[in-house]
Amino acid sequence: MNEKEIKQHFPILDQQVNGNQLVYLDSAATSQKPVAVIEAIEDYYRRYNSNVHRGVHTLGTLATDGYEGARDKVRAFIGAKQREEIVFTRGTTTALNLVASSYARDNLKAGDEIVITPMEHHSNIIPWQQVARLTGATLKYIPLQPDGTVDLADVEETVTDKTKIVSVVHVSNVLGTINPVKEIGEIAHRAGAIMVVDGAQSTPHMKVNVQELNCDFFALSAHKMCGPTGIGVLYGKKELLEKMEPIEFGGEMIDFVGLQESTWKELPWKFEGGTPIIAGAIGLGAAIDFLEQVGRDEIEKHETELADYAMEKLAEVEGITIYGPHHPKKRAGLVTFNISDVHPHDVATVLDSEGIAVRAGHHCAQPLMKWLDVTATARASFYLYNTKEDVDALVAGLVKTKEYFGDVF
Structure with missing residues (x-):
């Protein structure tokens, strides 16, 4: 599919915002959903519509097949060895x-x-702060290079024989x-430490194989990869998950319940207490099918070209500072920037008046x-449905923003 054919799969993009054609450049916050995903959820x-695992009637069987079928799709999508290593969660935050x-x-x-880095999303900082506070462990940070990258020599220096956990974002949501x-x-x-990877911003945009990465845990969210909100995945090596205790208790995750003690189901269900996010899992499965149909290599290539084009065009606008690495092999499909003397929220407000959605904060x-x-x-983030015309609209909007605030001041 070419980019125009892809865009037709996303009905939300065919609308006007503030009298202008919508240009959606906020996919790092959440991606839009193709018709195939919307219809899969509606069909359920x-x-x-039925609960999973417990019932023997036809609807229950269909729901269970859809839910567990989605687990198999996730396993294949990220290259996990076994389906038991795929735990459904509410998202990357819950997984971490x-x-x-x-x-x-x-x-x-x-x-x-x-050990973590200063570029982590709060979801990969605060849980470790809390663990350090409760256990007496020390939280350390790998220093960043001036361009916002990590030097492996600094990793070697920061990680010691006392390090038990290293947790790093695969792709920075800012840089x-x-x-x-x-x-x-x-x-x-x-x-002797384990490796945890926050894959929220990488999984939607590039091929991920957790066995090749040899990470111990990997977290992702469906809503950033054309799927619905409210569901994500924790991948964990089976031998580690088997030794871990669940943190939510109730229905679905139990094997036997007595008056004084209980036992847990096997993996992965011991971590999925309560009625699971059935429609969300089915929607995630449909999203994976859609992304595979388009092709992840093609998606990554397209986004890299867009980011390079955006970097080139933005650099021509006087007064814009671009953050993060400039080398195309070191950065993903987003551009974070500021305009001199203009607050990012004002930038986003003016762009919104032109129908252009970016993130600020x-x-x-x-x-x-x-x-x-x-x-x-301010941040413009690209996905498979964006085009160079979207980038041109962004640049034109930023020129108008500069002109507007130049007149104001």
Whole structure:
């Protein structure tokens, strides 16, 4: 499919906002949904809405097949070895919290170290802060290079024999930096630590194979990869998941319940207490089918070209500062920037008046904002349905923004 054919699969993009054709450049926050995903969710609710696993009637069987079928699709999509290693969660945040609240709390003690980077999303900072506070472990940060990348020499220096967990974002939601998580994981493993990867911004945009990365845990969200909100995935190596205790208790995750004690189901269900996110899983499965139909290599190539084009065009606008690495092999399909003397929220407001949706703020990355020495930034993030015409509209909107605030001041 070419980009115009792809765009036709996303009905929300065929509308006017503030009298202008919508240009959606906020996919790093959440992607839009193709018709195939919308229809798969509607079909579940219209035709076979039922709870899973428990029932023996026809609707229950269909729902279970859809839910567990989605697990198989996720396993294949990220290259996991076994379906038992795929745990459905509410999203990346919940997945990372599960690792922190179960594995980390049970395996860390005073004097142990957790290593992360300053570019992490809050979801990959706060859980480790809490674990460090509760266990007495120390939270350490790998320093960043001036262009917002990680040098493996700094990783070697930061990770020690006291390090038990290294947790790093695969792709920064602000800088677009693509981190060498495989190599970082090798350093972590040599030190006897486990490797956790936040894959929220990588899984939608490039091929991911968790066995090739050899990470111990990998987290992702459906809503950033054409799927619905409210569902995500924690991949974990089976031998680690088997030793972990669940953190939510109730129906679905139990094997036997007595008056004084209970036992848990096998993997992955011991981590999926309560009625699961059935429609969400089915929608995620449909999203995976759609992305595979388009082709992940094609998606990555397209986004890289868009980001390069955007970097080139934005650099021609006087007064714009672009953050993150400029080398195309080191960054993903987003561009974060500021205009001199104009607050990012004002930039986003003017762009919205032109029908252009971008994100402005600290992007749930306040430590990184401090490292950049800014209070906030504007961010344009691209996906498979964006075009060079969208980038042209963004640049034209930014020129108007400069003109508007130049007249004001």
